[in-house]
Amino acid sequence: MIISVASGKGGTGKTTVAVALAKSISYCQFIDYDVEAPNADLFLKPDIKHINNITIKQPYFLTGLGKSFKACSDFCHYNAVAAIDNKVIFFSELCHGCGGCILVGPEGSVRERDIKIGEIRKGFCPPGINFLMGDLQPGSMRTTAIQNELEKNIDHDNHVIIDCPPGNSCSMVMAVRSSDFCILVTEPTPFGLNDLIISIDVLKNLKIPFGVIVNRFGIGNDEVFKYCRSNNIKILLKIPNDIEIAKYYSQGLSLIDFDSLWKNKFVCIIDEIEKEVSVK
Amino acid sequence: MKQVTIISGKGGTGKTTLASSFIKLAAKQIAVDCDVDAANLYILLNPSRKKTEKFIGGAKAEVTGTCIKCGKCEELCRFEAISDSQDNIKIDKLKCESCGVCEYVCPTNAIKLKPEEQGEFYVSDTEICPFVHARLDPGAENSGLLVTRVRNIAEDLAYANNKDLIIIDGAPGIGCSVIASLNGVDYTIIVTEPTLSGISDFKKIFEVTKFFNIKSFVCINKFDINLKNTGDIEKFCSENNVEVLGKIPYDEKVPENLSYKKIIIDDQSSKAGGEIIKIWDKLKSYLYS
Numbered sequence: 001m002i003i004s005v006a007s008g009k010g011g012t013g014k015t016t017v018a019v020a021l022a023k024s025i026s027y028c029q030f031i032d033y034d035v036e037a038p039n040a041d042l043f044l045k046p047d048i049k050h051i052n053n054i055t056i057k058q059p060y061f062l063t064g065l066g067k068s069f070k071a072c073s074d075f076c077h078y079n080a081v082a083a084i085d086n087k088v089i090f091f092s093e094l095c096h097g098c099g100g101c102i103l104v105g106p107e108g109s110v111r112e113r114d115i116k117i118g119e120i121r122k123g124f125c126p127p128g129i130n131f132l133m134g135d136l137q138p139g140s141m142r143t144t145a146i147q148n149e150l151e152k153n154i155d156h157d158n159h160v161i162i163d164c165p166p167g168n169s170c171s172m173v174m175a176v177r178s179s180d181f182c183i184l185v186t187e188p189t190p191f192g193l194n195d196l197i198i199s200i201d202v203l204k205n206l207k208i209p210f211g212v213i214v215n216r217f218g219i220g221n222d223e224v225f226k227y228c229r230s231n232n233i234k235i236l237l238k239i240p241n242d243i244e245i246a247k248y249y250s251q252g253l254s255l256i257d258f259d260s261l262w263k264n265k266f267v268c269i270i271d272e273i274e275k276e277v278s279v280k
Numbered sequence: 281m282k283q284v285t286i287i288s289g290k291g292g293t294g295k296t297t298l299a300s301s302f303i304k305l306a307a308k309q310i311a312v313d314c315d316v317d318a319a320n321l322y323i324l325l326n327p328s329r330k331k332t333e334k335f336i337g338g339a340k341a342e343v344t345g346t347c348i349k350c351g352k353c354e355e356l357c358r359f360e361a362i363s364d365s366q367d368n369i370k371i372d373k374l375k376c377e378s379c380g381v382c383e384y385v386c387p388t389n390a391i392k393l394k395p396e397e398q399g400e401f402y403v404s405d406t407e408i409c410p411f412v413h414a415r416l417d418p419g420a421e422n423s424g425l426l427v428t429r430v431r432n433i434a435e436d437l438a439y440a441n442n443k444d445l446i447i448i449d450g451a452p453g454i455g456c457s458v459i460a461s462l463n464g465v466d467y468t469i470i471v472t473e474p475t476l477s478g479i480s481d482f483k484k485i486f487e488v489t490k491f492f493n494i495k496s497f498v499c500i501n502k503f504d505i506n507l508k509n510t511g512d513i514e515k516f517c518s519e520n521n522v523e524v525l526g527k528i529p530y531d532e533k534v535p536e537n538l539s540y541k542k543i544i545i546d547d548q549s550s551k552a553g554g555e556i557i558k559i560w561d562k563l564k565s566y567l568y569s
Contacts, residue, residue, distance in 0.1 A: 008318040010291010010452040036453035039477035098379030138487030141456040166291040169317040195318040201418040219535035250475035250506035
């Protein structure tokens with residue numbers, strides 16, 4: 001069973017929940033899909049055993065042979081190649097590495113080299129969490145390319161917990177789309193509710209069942225609860241607003257470290273989800 | 281004209297709280313929300329829309345003609361977006377990067393790149409100033425393109441209305457929409473918090489601002505929840521020659537005002553609001569120098 005933990009709004013507690021779930025069941029695969037700002041490793045403290053560089057191929061242009069590269073510049077959908085006379089200006093940060101310029105350019109005059117866009121790291125946290133994360137290199141925009149590598153490494157025979165990136169765009173969809181169930185974490189404020197409604201839209205389109213965890217319960221207002229009640233959305237858990245929890249979090253300690261009573265609650269949530277998923 | 285973007289790396293550190301306050305405190309300003317897939321600034325600015333336009337996003341590959349299953353597109357697609365299926369090829373739209381290689385190599389012209397409507401953008405009036413914002417369709421490509429579009433409109437609006445400052449609320453992360461919101465701005469304000477996650481993400485976004493050569497300032501939000509980590513952030517900033525404009529205390533008044541959709545600096549009893557006003561005064565000396 002694959003459970004993803006997502007949230008439209010950032011900083012509502014995705015990683016807090018995902019880490020608590022993993023620590024509660026102890027044996028699972030954990031994947032941090034928030035490759036732009038990965039944080040789960042700070043809480044799970046895995047022993048990293050493998051680091052794989054993720055690269056894409058980018059072109060370089062042999063301009064000394066008097067050939068024109070206008071065809072490359074005309075073809076490039078990312079405006080990464082500007083050809084003036086026989087010279088080329090190449091904008092590396094715009095290039096997606098599609099290889100189109102090799103196909104359309106003068107034969108033999110466009111070559112390629114590997115450019116690093118990030119890393120995949122694999123590790124282990126006792127007693128039984130297989131840890132996997134992606135880390136996008138600052139300056140690169142290839143978020144979904146790193147996530148694509150993570151997707152290939154999903155262990156479908158294991159329980160899998162996926163920590164998603166914030167937002168409701170393609171990188172969030174990449175993270176949730178393999179899951180059997182998605183936990184949406186929100187906070188009871190107008191910002192939290194606004195972004196929750198958009199996330200629910202995404203999950204409905206993808207036909208992924210979901211439930212809600214309300215974090216920082218006690219702040220804001222009760223609009224999130226009203227919305228969930230009138231739309232028949234299950235609230236799986238409320239985590240109180242507690243500055244002591246925030247202090248634990250700030251040091252890289254999990255909810256389970258704060259109070260081991262949380263462990264049972266998360267085990268119950270997983271049981272509940274498992275029942276719902278198996279019915280479907 | 282100056283442009284300033286508020287970013288953070290980590291989500292939920294207080295970008296919109298700061299952005300809305302700066303917007304309220306500034307004069308001759310345009311407000312812009314570049315967090316297009318989880319836009320929140322409008323909640324505080326209560327805009328009335330004057331103009332709505334469709335956003336046509338990146339064109340995705342689609343099979344529109346007769347596929348002879350030669351396999352060329354699958355072989356040459358670098359994004360693994362194309363796979364073989366029963367009587368046709370299958371295109372994974374999430375993996376498709378709109379490069380056009382499949383369209384180019386297809387011997388029967390069966391594949392076309394088709395632009396799709398992926399959201400809307402708006403020019404609005406608010407009680408404070410003009411406001412440019414957008415809504416990306418749920419699950420759509422978080423296109424830097426939409427962010428760039430929004431910013432272009434804001435720039436035109438600023439010139440046409442003789443405004444001298446554009447204040448941009450950015451998205452979390454360090455990816456394409458964040459980079460698009462930073463492109464060519466004068467300053468960035470990085471909002472961080474003294475948590476290990478906040479620090480880790482702050483360092484990554486700071487790398488991005490260095491990569492694109494943009495001058496940044498730092499604000500530490502909820503600085504008093506972990507004074508040791510706050511000290512570490514200040515040390516990092518002084519080692520890297522980044523000015524910390526201010527440290528905002530943990531304040532329950534922030535979510536309270538948020539629940540009434542009020543901008544925090546309007547609550548004179550809020551300590552956080554008071555500190556944000558001081559931060560603005562410091563920032564102003566750079567913006568109007």
